[in-house]
Amino acid sequence: MYRVSQFFRALVAWVTKRDIGLLSEYLTPPQAELFQRMPRCDQRHGLDVFYALRRKQHHDHDLLAAALLHDVGKSGGGLRLWHRVLIVLIEAIGPQLLDRLAEDEPRSWRYPFFVHQHHPELGAELAQAVGCSPVTVELIRRHQEPPASSPFGTRQDELLAALQEADGVN
Template identity: 25%
Template structure:
């Protein structure tokens, strides 16, 4: 799908993201990543953008320059896009099935809960297929992992995620 078509589709269903948001997304994501991002619900898109703005502010104040962290901020909850099954890529179904060891098909009424509790892992698996670099995958996979405390960038992501 061309960027023009994505944008057209996007404006048709979504009036809550403004021009500034769209420019920010285009600056920090590839067309392929943006396409994926726009599968999130408007509410989730807004959350991710606000987390990323917050991360950018914190990075500036601490003199940290990390493209990986910004991208991870925008994509950290991307696994939640699997709730919108009408737009979903078939490969995502394969991922879900693999992660749940086949249980998902039988327990479809638990799908939403499953996605909610496992979205870091689902996000990681999706982004792995998009050839995201290792550092982004690591940040996304661990954004709800309380056992890792020494990673400065991960801590910024967790803090900004919590307050947005």
């Protein structure tokens, strides 16, 4: 049900001038440009995760930049709305099916599923290319990891847990 409501929110996503104005505080111009190349629904989602973290008094710059860009790896690669609908349905049936469907061949109709499955690594590469900090890049790379069951080992683990929690409810 949550994924369904997330889907409908994506359909009516909007981004305000105030949201865009805020980007310059956390992203350099090339990073903000990368953000604005994302589909509007992913921009909105990044902003929602960002605001959720700030509401919880997280002010770490690396974390907030990662919040804005964590799903940037989904941009490009032909991932369209109907793929996202199908992905939600397939995830409900059996998530392992998505791995079988994904193909690392940009000309294949199955490539968008690959992009979805590998968006953390793809996003980390894009973030690195526009000069994001190593911590931001690692947070993006790790954001879909299963949540840690043990106590935090490092500062990065702690930031990752905060990002995952905010991502999970937005």
